[in-house]
Amino acid sequence: MGLSHQSIINMQPDVQLVAVCDSTRFVLDMLEKYTGVRVYNNLSKMLQSEDLDAVIIATPSKFHGPMVRECLEHNLHVFCEKPYCLDVTEGERLAELAKQKGLVNQVGYHYRFVGAFQEVKRLLDIGAIGDVAHIKAEAYGPVVLRPSGSSWRNQRSEGGGCLYDYAAHPLNLVNWYFGMPESVGGTVMNKIFSADSEDEIYATLRFGSGLSGQLSVNWSDESYRRMTTKISISGTRGRIYADRQECQVYLRDGGNLPDGYLSGWNVRYTTELTPEVWAYVRGEEYSAQLDYFVQRIKAKEMDNINSFTSALQTDRLMRMLIDDSEREPIAASGDYQPLAKGNSSWWQRLTNAS
Amino acid sequence: MDKVLFGDNQFFGVNHMSEEKARAQSMRFRDTQAMIDVLDMAYEAGIKTFMCTTHERIGEVCDYFRKHADRYPDYRFYPGMPYAHKYANAVTDHGIVGAIKRFLPNDGLMDAVVRGGSAVAKKEIDGIATLLIDAEMKMFEGLSTPVIFLQNVVTDFLLGLGMKDAFRVFADHVKTRYNAEPGFFSMNMPRLLDVLEEVGVENPIICSNINKIGFRMCGGVDLYQQILAQRQFRPVAMSVLASGAIPPREAIEYVCQLPKIESIVFGASSRGNIRQTKALIDEFMAVRQD
Known part of the structure; x- marks a missing residue:
């Protein structure tokens, strides 16, 4: 991932790329030889030797915490890849440190820069589909398709696995749209091919006031050509479906319709929702998020999208899911006693009544 | 180059x-014959x-055209390499050096062994790149x-770096080894043209998005129009x-009146759309003017 960040930021007109730090000698030698950028294999050494304003951290997740700290201590604005920080307490401290020092801090949740998902946010904010009852957040793609050697990316202890890698994205969108759930339950984290991490995750999220959510994520699904994230939201006045390509909206008759929308089905495509970017490498959103980071630094604005504090919500939510998945579920056995009357189920109430 | 080229996005x-x-x-084209049927429709409409x-499934299309060469005497392929997903996945699984090694030919050719082995060791872009090109070809x-x-995906990544x-x-490799013209896909045409001129790739063929609404045209419609008017390239x-955001007639009329445009590439799956688009481009x- 670091190489594509380098490619994108190097084309940003307001930025001069000064140096690159990586642990792979081969990559460093190639970069030095063919691009002329200065290279380091040690972060501390780079920070001591170079006069920098900002840094992009795109390393295996377990290094995020210590590297973010070191860079903040050197008074650098920090863009860090997701997930932000595996240790939630340290994540809090680092968010606080960035704030104290007045440094711009941003995490790479790029879906917040995708036109279709931004349109969802806009529609929710103006109440286009009324009171929201449910959100389904999904992500599927072909990452781990067979048992294979381990790299950091498929080891939970290294900050890899389907949760941190894939589920982080739809969860972050849920956080963006509805904030933090009050509780989580029924979390299933299952291995399909990986030895040291989950490959699929299903969970239920409960917000107050009748809003619930379901998460469904699988990174061992070859039927998807590439990572596909989907959001479906239903409310009293309509329904929204969005993926990277399009935002489909069903609106019921009557009430105030948003500008340009009619009752019934509507669709807005990426082509019309996507603002132009200064350079395109692998999707507008990747360029847009780095440009946004640079503009916040220039304007000295700390109240930015995807701040450490906002990414911390998603870290915390993932931690809750891990804990929930390790809890004992209710077992189906002969000893199982239904809940006491009064708390009885819908079905029991119905049979009792008839 | 022909004025009309047939693309393959719809197949994949x-x-x-x-x-x-x-x-x-994807469902419609899971059978290679379905792709060939559409290529036949395009051929009948005069797109060669x-x-x-x-x-990898293009390999099966190639097999067909080799086998029936007599039926398509004037048929040409413009390969666009690489199909990047396989490399991206390999880099994730095996790291960069591991991925390069995996895609280098392992058929025991002395040439490949010498070029590949020493190139990876010496970190020479020529040896590695030319072997990867040969593997794709x-x-x-x-x-x-x-x-x-x-x-x-590769052009713009390298351009950025x-x-x-x-x-x-x-x-150079495409010219010497395949006696072919090099072409470059890019979403950043103005910037790419500067760099190609700088490294001495003269009058380059650049395939980029060109449409009325500026979709994926980095630098904007105005800059693209200016460059088309003033610079030397194909x-x-x-x-x-x-x-599909612009109606076909309006879209094609706009592109055809721009200076220098040598060819238009489009993909379609039905006889009607193929014929209609081809007719509009011809018209x-x-x-x-030029």
Whole structure:
């Protein structure tokens, strides 16, 4: 991932790329030889030797915490890849440190820069589909398709696995749209091919006031050509479906319709929702998020999208899911006693009544 | 180059607007014969160049055209390499060096062993790149490939990094080994043109999005128009309909009146759409000023 960040930021007109730090000698030698950028294999050494304003951290997740700290201590604005920080307490401290020092801090949740998902946010904010009852957040793609050697990316202890890698994205969108759930339950984290991490995750999220959510994520699904994230939201006045390509909206008759929308089905495509970017490498959103980071630094604005504090919500939510998945579920056995009357189920109430 | 080139996005579930449509296309073209049927429709409409990725299923299309060469005497392929997903996945699984090694030919050719082994050790871009190009070109053996393209995923990535020499290496190898013209896909045409000129790739073929609404045209419509008017290169227009956002007649009329446009590439799956698009391009290309 670091190489594509380098490619994108190097084309940003307001930025001069000064140096690159990586642990792979081969990559460093190639970069030095063919691009002329200065290279380091040690972060501390780079920070001591170079006069920098900002840094992009795109390393295996377990290094995020210590590297973010070191860079903040050197008074650098920090863009860090997701997930932000595996240790939630340290994540809090680092968010606080960035704030104290007045440094711009941003995490790479790029879906917040995708036109279709931004349109969802806009529609929710103006109440286009009324009171929201449910959100389904999904992500599927072909990452781990067979048992294979381990790299950091498929080891939970290294900050890899389907949760941190894939589920982080739809969860972050849920956080963006509805904030933090009050509780989580029924979390299933299952291995399909990986030895040291989950490959699929299903969970239920409960917000107050009748809003619930379901998460469904699988990174061992070859039927998807590439990572596909989907959001479906239903409310009293309509329904929204969005993926990277399009935002489909069903609106019921009557009430105030948003500008340009009619009752019934509507669709807005990426082509019309996507603002132009200064350079395109692998999707507008990747360029847009780095440009946004640079503009916040220039304007000295700390109240930015995807701040450490906002990414911390998603870290915390993932931690809750891990804990929930390790809890004992209710077992189906002969000893199982239904809940006491009064708390009885819908079905029991119905049979009792008839 | 022909004025009309036939693209292959529709065969592989690539659709910039709708996942549903992309999936429906994947289902329709899961059988290689379905792809060939559409290529036949295009051929009947007078489109004799297939601009395709190096997706492994294109290998099966190549087999067909080799076998029936007599039926398509003037058929040409414009390969666009690489099909990037396989490399991206390999890098994730095996790291960069591991991934390069995996894609280098392992058929025991002395040439490959010498070029590949020492190139990886010495970190020389020439040896590694040329071997990867040869590996991608294998499926086209015996077919006509007068222009060979580098896909935008790679072009724009290298452009961003500033690995300018790689473009020179690609151009030289394509010319000497395949007697072909080098072409480059890019979403950043103005910037790419500067760099290609800088490294001495003269009058380059650049295939970029060119459409009325500026979809994926970095630098903007005005800059593209200015460059088309003033600079020396051979532009090929893709995404002229901006994935369907612009009505065909309006879209094609706009692109055809721009200076220098040599070819337009489009993909379609039905006889009606193929004929209609081809007819529109013929109509508006015929009344060009230059």
